[in-house]
Amino acid sequence: MTAEVQLPAKEQRVAVIGAGIVGMMSAYYLFRAGCSVTVIDPAEPGDMRASSFGNGGWLSPSLVTPGAMPGLWKQVPKMLLDPKGPLTIDIRRLPRLLPWLFRFLWSGATERRVRPTSKALSSLVGSCPELHQQVAREIGADHLIEPRGLLFLYRDRQAFEREALPWALRREFGATWTEFDEQQLRIEEPNVPERYRFGVLVAGGHCVDPGGFVAEIARYLFSQGVQYRQSSALDFAFDGGRLAGVHTADGTVSCDKAVISAGAWSAQLARKVGNNIPLEAERGHHIVVAGEGPKLRNRLFLTDHKITVRTFKDATKVTGQVDFSGLETPANPLRFEVLHDLVADALPILKSGAQRKLSTWMGRRPSLPDGRPAIGRSRRSADVVLAFGHGHVGFAAGPETARLVTGLITGGVDEDLLAPFSPSRFA
Ligand SMILES: Cc1cc2nc3c(=O)[nH]c(=O)nc-3n(C[C@H](O)[C@H](O)[C@H](O)COP(=O)(O)OP(=O)(O)OC[C@H]3O[C@@H](n4cnc5c(N)ncnc54)[C@H](O)[C@@H]3O)c2cc1C
Secondary structure (H helix, E strand, C coil): CCCCCCCCHHHCEEEEECCCHHHHHHHHHHHHCCCEEEEECCCCCCCCCCCCCCCCCEECCCCCCCCCCCCHHHHHHHHHHCCCCCEEECHHHHHHHHHHHHHHHHHCCCHHHHHHHHHHHHHHHCCHHHHHHHHHHHHCCHHHEECCCEEEEECCHHHHHCCHHHHHHHHHCCCCEEEECHHHHHHHCCCCCCCCCEEEEECCEEECCHHHHHHHHHHHHHHHCCEEECCCEEEEEEECCEEEEEEECCEEEECCEEEECCHHHHHHHHHHCCCCCCCEEEEEEEEEEECCCCCCCCEEEECCCCEEEEECCCEEEEEEEEEECCCCCCCCHHHHHHHHHHHHHHCCHHHHHCCCEEEEEEEEEEECCCCCCEEEECCCCCCEEEEECEHHHHHHHHHHHHHHHHHHHHCCCCHHHHHHHCHHHHC
């Protein structure tokens, strides 16, 4: 690695690779710090190719529990055998995926392993509702961020109590919530399906239209002078050890610094600068079904089916599922059917008129096996910063990640905050 020579922010030309939430938030904070920024992405910001397009939009300090928790390994075979289960693996990919899965389960095997991850994630999501709101206000998109929590629905209190560790970690790392017994639940959410008799309303925020929000950040930044190169980044150009530019499919973007924030597509670019990162596309889905659903005050998380539900005036959006079928394999229509069946099972009102799907979407969560993103300097050069691998929490963690990225590029980053995300932990 070359010695780091810090240019003043206003003399820095920074190329941000990837225009998802992490890339656009990085562009936003870098631009505010005075850098001259070019965003590179073959797809327009807000495009449905990005995971940031159609996610659940949940912004909450409670997003601190990684996917792998103690005891999960016992549930995996049952999940895989259940065609409507929350987890699918393309069996042909299993040999390639096994080392990743092993690391994933190992990282969550004990409470001792999970707690540092929860602590690290809390530093990224702890202030997310406020940070998203601040950005939204500044770019004139307040209407896209609502100060609204998520209502977890359980069949009964015992089901909630069986998840003692995740809730203990959420409490320890700053999340707040209100618990409702059956009677209180029906006052809080009068149209809650009968089968749910216990609820937990977790404080936080919600992005009404994640892709629309990313597009709004881009619209604002491009009107202020941030540049956009609609192309794929392919490689990096160095001159005497310092970064000179990013090669794209349409020529080279000259720059002093670069940020790799290409979500699930980042691993190849990271390899070019010496980092071999075990990144997997943890595919997730949403469907929007037509028809009037139950009138709901809250966004719901149905804990038995592991799906989130949001109702609009004449449509219902359902999000969920984890599918390891590779980065570029087309979406499997069966996953959409499963989502539809699950929501119709839980909300019977949807069974009748809502068979028509208005839209379906598959997104790729960029996931690392230990549940933490990689944020830090590349091995080859401090001029290239890695910022990807946020898995299930990237939309919430976008602004805080971007503030770390900006600190890395303009100076003054808090190295203690950065340590748990070090890309070299996979060396
Ligand atoms: C079903 C589902 C529900 C989810 N719900 C939530 C939620 O409620 N809350 C939450 O916080 N998170 C949620 N997530 C996770 C969240 O969506 C992701 O963690 C986050 O969007 C990742 O953002 P990103 O910017 O890293 O990547 P992306 O949004 O995927 O953006 C990556 C961008 O890089 C571009 N790119 C790729 N290759 C190149 C290249 N070579 N050169 C230039 N650009 C390139 C792509 O075109 C893309 O635009 C959910 C995800 C899914 C799938």
